[in-house]
Every structure is written in C-alpha cells, then in structure tokens.
Amino acid sequence: MFLLAAEGGESTHNPILPIWQEIVVGGIAFAVLCFVLMKFVFPRMEQTFQARVDAIEGGIKRAEAAQAEANQLLEQYRAQLAEARTDAAKIRDDARADAEGIRQDVLAKAREESDRIIAAGKEQLAAERATIVRELRAEVGTIAVDLASKIVGESLADEARRKGTVDRFLSGLESAGTR
Amino acid sequence: MFGQANVLAQGEAAFPPSVEDFYLPSILPWGAENSYWFTKITAMVWLAVGILAIYFLVSYRKPQLVPTKKQWIAESIYGFVRNNIAVDMIGHAGVRFAPYFTTLFCFIVLTNFFAIVPGFQISPNSHIAFPAVLAAISYVMFIWVGIRHHGFGKFFKNSLIPPAPWYILPLLIPIEFFSNFLVRPFSLAVRLFANMFAGHMLLLVFTLGGFAMLNASAWFAPVSLLSWVMTVALTFLEFLVIVLQAYVFTVLTASYVQGALAEEH
Numbered sequence: 001m002f003l004l005a006a007e008g009g010e011s012t013h014n015p016i017l018p019i020w021q022e023i024v025v026g027g028i029a030f031a032v033l034c035f036v037l038m039k040f041v042f043p044r045m046e047q048t049f050q051a052r053v054d055a056i057e058g059g060i061k062r063a064e065a066a067q068a069e070a071n072q073l074l075e076q077y078r079a080q081l082a083e084a085r086t087d088a089a090k091i092r093d094d095a096r097a098d099a100e101g102i103r104q105d106v107l108a109k110a111r112e113e114s115d116r117i118i119a120a121g122k123e124q125l126a127a128e129r130a131t132i133v134r135e136l137r138a139e140v141g142t143i144a145v146d147l148a149s150k151i152v153g154e155s156l157a158d159e160a161r162r163k164g165t166v167d168r169f170l171s172g173l174e175s176a177g178t179r
Numbered sequence: 180m181f182g183q184a185n186v187l188a189q190g191e192a193a194f195p196p197s198v199e200d201f202y203l204p205s206i207l208p209w210g211a212e213n214s215y216w217f218t219k220i221t222a223m224v225w226l227a228v229g230i231l232a233i234y235f236l237v238s239y240r241k242p243q244l245v246p247t248k249k250q251w252i253a254e255s256i257y258g259f260v261r262n263n264i265a266v267d268m269i270g271h272a273g274v275r276f277a278p279y280f281t282t283l284f285c286f287i288v289l290t291n292f293f294a295i296v297p298g299f300q301i302s303p304n305s306h307i308a309f310p311a312v313l314a315a316i317s318y319v320m321f322i323w324v325g326i327r328h329h330g331f332g333k334f335f336k337n338s339l340i341p342p343a344p345w346y347i348l349p350l351l352i353p354i355e356f357f358s359n360f361l362v363r364p365f366s367l368a369v370r371l372f373a374n375m376f377a378g379h380m381l382l383l384v385f386t387l388g389g390f391a392m393l394n395a396s397a398w399f400a401p402v403s404l405l406s407w408v409m410t411v412a413l414t415f416l417e418f419l420v421i422v423l424q425a426y427v428f429t430v431l432t433a434s435y436v437q438g439a440l441a442e443e444h
Contacts, residue, residue, distance in 0.1 A: 012199070013198050013199060013201070013202045014198075015198050015201060015305075015306075015307065015372075015376060016307060016369075016372075017307070018306070018307045018308035018311045019215050019306065019308050020308075021215035021216050021221075022215055022220065022221065022306055022308035022309065023308045023311065023312055025215075025216065025221045025224060025225075026221075026224055026303070026308055026309040026312040026313075027312045029221075029224045029225055029227075029228045030228070030286060030312060030313065030316075032228055032232075033227075033228040033231055033232060033282060033286055034279065034282050036232040036235075036236070037231065037232065037235055037278065037281070037282045037285075038278040038279060038282060040236060041235040041236065041239050041253075041257075042257055042277065042278035042281060042282075043278065044239060044242055045239065045242070045253075045254055045257050046274070046277075046278075047242075048242045048243075048244070048246075048254070049254075049258075051244060052244055055244055
C-alpha cells in the first residue's frame, strides 16, 4: 500500500498487502463457521456413518445368528425324527416278536392240550378195552365151562386144568381172529 | 459490480481496469474510501458463513440412517472431502481432520464462487487477507499437529534434517527450513489469491474492453460483442478455477498435515 503510494502511481492499494481489518473479519467469520460446522454438523455425520456401518454389520450378524439357529434346530428335528423312526421300528419289531411268541405259546399249549386229551382218550379206551376183555374172558370161560358141564355132565373141578383149557381156546380164537 | 456500475454511470469506461477496482467503497459508513470493516467483500464473507452454516444445519437437522435427498447431498460433500482428501492423503488418521478440511473446502468454494455470481462478481479471496488467514491456520495446524505427534525436537528434526550425508546438511537444512516453514504459507495464500485476482481482472478486461471499444467507435461493435462472448467463456473457465483452487488448497493443507504426521522424513 505504502510502497505503491510512495512510487506515486495512481494506485493507493497494494493487492499483495493484506488489510488488517479484513484479516480480523475473515478470521472471526471463518472461526464462527468452523465452530458451527465442526461442532454441530460433521461429528453427527461421522456418527451417522458409524451407525450406518453398525446397522449393516449388525443386520448381517443377526441374519447369520438366525441362520445358525435355524440350522441347529433343523439338525435337532432331524435327529429327533430319526430317533422316533428307529423307536417306532423297534416297537413294531417288538410287537411282531411278541405276537409271534404268543402265537407259538398258544399253539404249543393247544397242541399239548390236544395231545393230552388224545392220550387220555386212548388210555381210557385201552383201559375199558382191557376191562371188557377181562370180563368177557371170565364170562366166556364161565359160560363155556357151564355149557361144557351141562353138555358133558361132568364137573371139571380141577381149576388149573380148566383154566388152561379155556386160555388155550381163547388164544386159538385170538390168533385165528388176527390172521 | 459497484466498480462497473460506477463506470457505466459515469459514462466513461475506465480502461484498462486497475487494482483500485478491487477496493470498493465501504457500505457502512456509506461510500467511505478507506474503511474496511463493512464492505461488499466482508459482507460476502459473512454471507458465505451464513449460507454454509444454515445449509448444513438445516439439511442435517434430523439425520437418519436411510438419508433423505437433502441429507444425502450434505453427506456427499463431507464424504468427498473425508474420503477423497483426508483419508486418501493422510490415511485412517485423517478422519479426525476431515471436519476442518470440509469446512475449509466449502468456505473457499463458496467465497470463490461469488466471483461469477451475477450481482456479486468478485471473490473475497481476491483480497489477500482472507487466503492469508486460511493459510495461517493451515500453517499453524500442521506445525501444531507435528509437535503434538512427534514432540518438539523430533518434529523439527524430521522436518529439517533430510536423510543425507552430514557434509551436505549445512546446505540442505536452510533449504528445508525455507521451503517448509517460510514458503508454504505464503505459496498457499498467494496461489489462491492470485488465481481469484487474475480471474476477476480477466473478466473486467473483457467486459470493460467491450464498452471501451464501443465508446471509441461504433465500428468496433462486432469486436465488443466478441469481447463479451469471451467474458461468458471466461466465466466458465473461472468456474473451473474456483473449484480447482479450493480443491488444491485443501489437498495441500492435507499434504502438509500428512508430512507432519509421517514417521520418516
């Protein structure tokens, strides 16, 4: 300012020398702007950016956690289902085995019973037959002896002889019958 | 604008334009020649501060995770300086400087932008006082940051003593001192100031030149027209310079801070 003025040019201002009033005004104005923007605006922007990052990363994390939980549950259900299936199969097999056992038991018992009944019948039959045979033998002997006594007119007192005669006769009859 | 208005009102184009065209009469008190507290220039500075503060406060009043269009634009401005200047130059530690760089960038862009807004058409940055204030802040900031980070001794050792053989150091240390601590603030301020000063001067030359030729002779009318077309073209060029200079100022400040924080020379 002073230099050019001293040179006597028509300019009274030197553009390269700052005007101190403008320095003061510029300093204050810029300080005010810095204060407002750096205190109330840009830190909040930084916070918003951070919140946005958190929200996105948190969302991803939550989704991953949910996915993992779902997978775990699925595995659990599958395991339970498989377990239930094997249980059911086992129960069915058991039931089948039981039924088979019961059937076998019943059959065996029935067979046993029928065998027992048949055996008892046979035994009874044999016993009755034996009794009848014995009674018939005695009766036939007596009748035959009586008949012979009457015919022959003589008493066959000798029992041993008589018995032997009758037995021989009956044996002859039986052998003739079987032949 | 006042200069041009005066010129037109007086009916004579003061051609060529001079440095005095940058120093407009005071608004309060009205018309005073050497009163600088309240001039068109300082009014524009306050206006820029007001516009920026209100714009950011309003568009960021209720920030949401999913931004509205207004919020998104404000965020993009901050995000641009934060990611493309602060983080790119300084690395992750640059995030804490991003608020200041963004303020600086917005302030320079807007005050520069007044250079081509009809009705304003002069940038406060064509007065060296304002770039000087900003450069001084950058200067103090990088030295302060360096001392805070390294401690006083190590910072100046890093800045002044390059890794070189000892016998060349007596030559290098003054050069380093000169370039790092004397030239830096000066070059920052003058680069911005000179660009805006020259831009305004260019527009004045072509605008007033058109009038001067028209006044000289009606035969020069086509040339006057060409001159004014040039003014329009140069206005577009000015727009480029406006944005570029704001970007350069911010990037250089970031680069100085990065240098101050660097571990090696």
